[in-house]
Amino acid sequence: MKKRKAMKSSQKEASIEVSTSKCYDATFKEMQIKRLRERIEFAVNQLRQAISEQKETINHSLIYIRRACDESIENSIQKQIDRLQSQTNNKLKIILQLVQQNAENIKKGINAKQMTENSQTSQKAQVSQTSQVMQNSQKSTQKLTYVQKAAQVTSANANANTNANANANADEWNLVIKKPSSKSQEISYRERRLIITSKNENWILQAMKMRNAVNNALKKAKSDIIVATVTKTQRDNNIALTISEKYIAKALLKQKDIWEHIFEVKSIKKNEKWYKIVIHSLKINIFNMKIEMKYLRIELEKYNSELKLIINSIWLSKDENRARKNHASTILTFKTEVEAQKHLKKRVLAVRSTYQTIEYRDYRSSDQCQRCQTFEHLQNKCNKSSRCLFCERNHLTWKHKCQLPTCEDKQSCNHTISRCCNCQNAHFANSVMCKTYQAAQSISSQKDHLITEL
Numbered sequence: 343m344k345k346r347k348a349m350k351s352s353q354k355e356a357s358i359e360v361s362t363s364k365c366y367d368a369t370f371k372e373m374q375i376k377r378l379r380e381r382i383e384f385a386v387n388q389l390r391q392a393i394s395e396q397k398e399t400i401n402h403s404l405i406y407i408r409r410a411c412d413e414s415i416e417n418s419i420q421k422q423i424d425r426l427q428s429q430t431n432n433k434l435k436i437i438l439q440l441v442q443q444n445a446e447n448i449k450k451g452i453n454a455k456q457m458t459e460n461s462q463t464s465q466k467a468q469v470s471q472t473s474q475v476m477q478n479s480q481k482s483t484q485k486l487t488y489v490q491k492a493a494q495v496t497s498a499n500a501n502a503n504t505n506a507n508a509n510a511n512a513d514e515w516n517l518v519i520k521k522p523s524s525k526s527q528e529i530s531y532r533e534r535r536l537i538i539t540s541k542n543e544n545w546i547l548q549a550m551k552m553r554n555a556v557n558n559a560l561k562k563a564k565s566d567i568i569v570a571t572v573t574k575t576q577r578d579n580n581i582a583l584t585i586s587e588k589y590i591a592k593a594l595l596k597q598k599d600i601w602e603h604i605f606e607v608k609s610i611k612k613n614e615k616w617y618k619i620v621i622h623s624l625k626i627n628i629f630n631m632k633i634e635m636k637y638l639r640i641e642l643e644k645y646n647s648e649l650k651l652i653i654n655s656i657w658l659s660k661d662e663n664r665a666r667k668n669h670a671s672t673i674l675t676f677k678t679e680v681e682a683q684k685h686l687k688k689r690v691l692a693v694r695s696t697y698q699t700i701e702y703r704d705y706r707s708s709d710q711c712q713r714c715q716t717f718e719h720l721q722n723k724c725n726k727s728s729r730c731l732f733c734e735r736n737h738l739t740w741k742h743k744c745q746l747p748t749c750e751d752k753q754s755c756n757h758t759i760s761r762c763c764n765c766q767n768a769h770f771a772n773s774v775m776c777k778t779y780q781a782a783q784s785i786s787s788q789k790d791h792l793i794t795e796l
Contacts, residue, residue, distance in 0.1 A: 428756070432756055436745055439745075439746075529587060529588075529590055530722070531584075531722045532614075532615065532722070533590045533591060534587070535582055535591055535613035536583045536585075536591045536613065537575065537580050537581070537582055537611050537612070538582075538583065538605050538609075538610050539581075539607070539609045540605050540606050540607065540608060541606045541607070542606050543579070545579075545581075545605075547581075549571070549572045549573065552572045553569050553570075553571065555604050556569045556572070556583070556601045556604060559601045560597065560600060562600075563597065565597060565600070566588075566589075567585060567586075567589050567594055569583055569586075570585060570586050571583075582613070591613070595610065616652060616676065616677065617675070617678065617679045617681070617682035617702075618673050618674065618682065619673075619676075619682055619685060619686050619701060620658060620673055620674075620699060620701070620702050621671060621672050621673075621692075621697045621699055622669075622697060622698050622699075623669045623671075624638075624669060624671065624672055624692075624697060625693065626667060626669060628693060630664070635655055635656070636654055638692065639654050639655060641693060642655070642691075646685070646691050646692075648681070648684060649681075650677075650681070651674055651675055651676065652676065653675050655673060656673045656675075657670055657671075657673075658670065674690075674699075687699060707782050707785040710771075710779075710782075711724045713728050713729075713738070714726035714728065714729050715730075715731055715763050715764065715772075717778070717779075717782040729763045730763075732758050732770055733758060733759065733760065733761055734762065734763040734766075744757050744758065745757070762776055764776060764778035764779070765777050
């Protein structure tokens with residue numbers, strides 16, 4: 343019994359101690375909370391004071407900023423006005439100079455015409471005088487001596503020479519005015535290229551070394567041909583030689599015995615134009631490897647009449663893009679346009695199914711030609727006349743020069759009067775403001791296949 347009483351008393355004491363400790367903890371926490379609240383209130387009051395002070399400083403700074411902005415805007419507007427005035431003055435100077443030159447040319451032309459008219463009238467007068475002399479000589483019975491006859495002949499020849507010189511000067515002036523435009527026939531980029539297949543499949547491109555070796559070999563053989571570049575083709579790892587603009591690839595091909603040892607030549611061919619079509623929705627898992635594309639060529643030529651390909655078909659997309667798909671498009675290459683047109687827009691048989699074909703294009707609708715400044719083709723396939731990007735005239739852009747002799751800028755300057763050859767407005771031909779450019783960009787944003795040249 344005593345033990346039980348002692349246990350109960352100890353338990354009561356322990357519970358009293360716990361309760362007292364809890365009360366102490368609660369009061370301590372309340373004190374801490376009160377202190378934190380006081381600190382927070384103090385910090386909030388300080389922040390309010392700082393915010394009010396900063397508002398005043400911000401208002402003052404805004405006033406200064408507005409004043410500075412107004413001054414800068416006025417200065418920029420004044421600068422733009424000065425610049426426009428200088429541009430207009432320069433353009434007016436150019437126009438005045440052109441008008442003066444045209445006036446001088448017109449005056450020279452009028453003077454030349456007056457000279458010709460005067461010479462014609464003098465000729466008529468001389469003819470009439472000679473006819474009168476002849477009549478008088480026939481009427482008179484006196485015979486002329488040899489010296490008198492010679493004097494008449496020399497005077498007649500002198501008059502004829504003066505008239506001929508006057509007519510010649512007038513003809514020369516007409517030739518200067520009506521000078522025919524002679525266009526030199528330019529050799530195309532394709533006609534200056536040779537494609538070489540090397541026996542060594544693991545050859546390494548050393549462009550400068552190979553080019554210099556070929557040129558040195560040609561120089562030793564006393565040949566004027568110069569190789570401009572040696573590059574690697576995108577297809578089949580071949581070598582492409584490009585000759586300078588004076589010669590065509592046939593001239594270099596005739597002298598292949600001089601330089602073919604440099605490349606370990608297996609075969610040489612000219613850069614011919616091929617015609618291509620595209621097959622859609624071909625299964626990738628059947629013909630994904632390069633070796634399997636040979637079997638696709640055999641399959642196509644076997645089950646499609648009059649279908650003969652020059653090379654194996656090539657995937658249109660990259661390996662990385664094909665890894666995510668089950669179907670893709672391939673390119674079929676033909677030697678002539680007639681063969682390509684036969685199988686264009688016509689379903690082709692292969693692997694127990696038929697596939698749709700479309701035309702192959704190596705450009706976007708937004709691609710702009712640097713020669714004629716029109717769209718939907720590139721410079722290497724342009725047959726149109728050259729147009730300037732800046733001034734619309736019939737010359738290449740890099741040949742554009744300022745008409746003022748004192749101007750040092752070789753390309754476009756402040757004196758250039760810009761004019762677009764596509765929409766006839768006052769801007770460059772590649773300007774974003776051009777309506778033709780905007781239309782080409784909108785067409786290109788649609789489904790427009792871009793294929794790089796093989």
